[in-house]
Amino acid sequence: MQYASTRGHAAAQNFSEILLGGLAPDGGLYLPTSYPQVSGAELDAWRGLSYAGLAFEVLKKFATDIPAEDLRAIVEKTYTADVYRNARLGEDAAQITPLRVLEDKDGRKLILQALSNGPTLAFKDMAMQLLGNLFEYALAKKQAELNIFGATSGDTGSAAEYAMRGKKGIRVFMLSPHKKMSAFQTAQMFSLQDPNIFNIAVEGVFDDCQDMVKAVSNDLAYKERQKIGTVNSINWARVVAQVVYYFRGYLSATTSNAQKVSFTVPSGNFGNICAGHIARMMGLPIDKLVVATNENDVLDEFFRTGVYRVRKSAETWHTTSPSMDISKASNFERFIYDLLDGDAARVKALFGKVETVGGFDLSGQPGSDGDEFKKVARFGFQSGKSVHADRLNTIRQVEKNYGITIDTHTADGIKVALEHIETGVPMIVLETALPAKFNETIREALGRDAERPAGFENIEALPQRFEVMTADVEKMKAYIAANTGL
Numbered sequence: 001m002q003y004a005s006t007r008g009h010a011a012a013q014n015f016s017e018i019l020l021g022g023l024a025p026d027g028g029l030y031l032p033t034s035y036p037q038v039s040g041a042e043l044d045a046w047r048g049l050s051y052a053g054l055a056f057e058v059l060k061k062f063a064t065d066i067p068a069e070d071l072r073a074i075v076e077k078t079y080t081a082d083v084y085r086n087a088r089l090g091e092d093a094a095q096i097t098p099l100r101v102l103e104d105k106d107g108r109k110l111i112l113q114a115l116s117n118g119p120t121l122a123f124k125d126m127a128m129q130l131l132g133n134l135f136e137y138a139l140a141k142k143q144a145e146l147n148i149f150g151a152t153s154g155d156t157g158s159a160a161e162y163a164m165r166g167k168k169g170i171r172v173f174m175l176s177p178h179k180k181m182s183a184f185q186t187a188q189m190f191s192l193q194d195p196n197i198f199n200i201a202v203e204g205v206f207d208d209c210q211d212m213v214k215a216v217s218n219d220l221a222y223k224e225r226q227k228i229g230t231v232n233s234i235n236w237a238r239v240v241a242q243v244v245y246y247f248r249g250y251l252s253a254t255t256s257n258a259q260k261v262s263f264t265v266p267s268g269n270f271g272n273i274c275a276g277h278i279a280r281m282m283g284l285p286i287d288k289l290v291v292a293t294n295e296n297d298v299l300d301e302f303f304r305t306g307v308y309r310v311r312k313s314a315e316t317w318h319t320t321s322p323s324m325d326i327s328k329a330s331n332f333e334r335f336i337y338d339l340l341d342g343d344a345a346r347v348k349a350l351f352g353k354v355e356t357v358g359g360f361d362l363s364g365q366p367g368s369d370g371d372e373f374k375k376v377a378r379f380g381f382q383s384g385k386s387v388h389a390d391r392l393n394t395i396r397q398v399e400k401n402y403g404i405t406i407d408t409h410t411a412d413g414i415k416v417a418l419e420h421i422e423t424g425v426p427m428i429v430l431e432t433a434l435p436a437k438f439n440e441t442i443r444e445a446l447g448r449d450a451e452r453p454a455g456f457e458n459i460e461a462l463p464q465r466f467e468v469m470t471a472d473v474e475k476m477k478a479y480i481a482a483n484t485g486l
């Protein structure tokens with residue numbers, strides 16, 4: 001299996017080559033030159049597999065350059081009941097992403113698929129845990145080292161640290177805005193004592209952290225010398241790892257391949273639902289893929305109108321589902337490439353317009369950039385939006401009707417799912433975090449604290465290990481160099 005850039009850069013690469021990189025040299029994103037197909041017979045054979053067994057079958061189709069026995073060992077180490085131990089009462093941790101039927105009456109079936117039972121209680125663990133093991137494997141093969149440098153306002157940074165802690169050949173330098181994360185998020189990251197994890201609390205806001213990451217990344221000589229890499233949401237291996245749970249959800253919710261299911265996905269950077277799109281392109285019988293956004297509705301706007309209009313920082317709201325507070329969906333280019341039938345020159349032109357004029361228009365209206373919006377339905381996409389009042393209401397209703405506490409992002413998903421659910425087609429909502437992570441809003445909605453999984457009870461009281469630093473790029477560079485010894 002070979003990979004090429006959405007903007008046409010010709011050099012085909014294999015899975016291992018793109019694993020450690022980010023964007024393609026032309027600024028595009030990597031995609032396989034064709035999607036591997038899954039036959040009905042294969043799907044049948046996969047019904048009885050464990051999560052790790054299924055992950056092996058799916059990943060094998062994409063990572064053709066990794067020897068099968070190595071790949072199997074990697075997935076078996078990753079998807080264990082011990083790693084995904086935060087399953088809630090009534091869930092079986094061994095299923096890794098257990099399903100819970102919330103409602104099944106009058107042909108209407110609403111199902112929650114738990115993706116947030118991993119170490120940091122959010123769905124990012126599903127892919128990041130695999131990435132940690134893949135990185136360790138690839139680096140050992142090349143006898144190489146990697147220093148991951150990133151900025152976080154919460155979920156991604158902690159998922160990366162928990163995936164990379166103790167891994168040979170890898171260090172993580174993670175910037176976060178000093179005293180701006182929730183006490184829970186701060187404790188989760190800063191209580192790690194592993195010598196290969198470096199938490200740097202920057203005196204500033206998240207944008208200051210991100211600016212420092214950009215400044216360091218733009219110094220190519222430094223980046224090369226210090227072997228700096230990233231693990232952001234465009235990483236292809238992260239997307240592929242997420243494809244697996246769409247197969248798991250489908251196979252667990254159906255008994256025959258003649259049945260279809262729909263998925264609703266709380267979305268921000270379009271990484272999670274992009275994996276659903278790929279599963280559908282591989283032949284998984286998915287009916288609808290419903291994009292759920294919060295007040296930051298860039299994606300909902302596109303799927304309603306065909307206009308993609310990225311937001312400026314001042315128009316990006318801080319909401320109570322903060323992991324979806326994005327102004328620009330970094331994986332969206334992968335879908336647009338498919339929507340345009342792989343016309344890389346047009347993809348390049350359209351995303352060039354995103355940089356220069358802030359968006360493009362495929363509505364087919366006079367003066368627009370094309371009329372491909374009319375083809376969106378063929379890919380199963382629909383969308384909807386949920387705001388703070390909806391979240392509170394949904395959290396209360398789900399608690400009352402089904403006796404389960406959901407987090408704010410999942411609440412956005414359920415609100416939108418209920419607007420799109422159809423008789424006879426099970427609707428699976430992806431649960432992207434556990435409520436303990438966003439306790440402030442649970443208190444507001446329910447007047448009590450969210451329950452915490454075992455082991456997290458006193459996390460704020462654990463000793464913390466971090467460095468406070470001013471937003472000074474030179475100081476940052478010196479700090480990394482001193483700790484890598486490179």
Ligand SMILES: *Cc1c(COP(=O)(O)O)cnc(C)c1O
Nearest residue numbers: 267268269270271272323432433
């Ligand atoms: C990252 C995240 C999302 C959004 O996922 P995308 O892949 O960016 O669309 C939704 N919910 C939670 C809890 C997250 O951490």
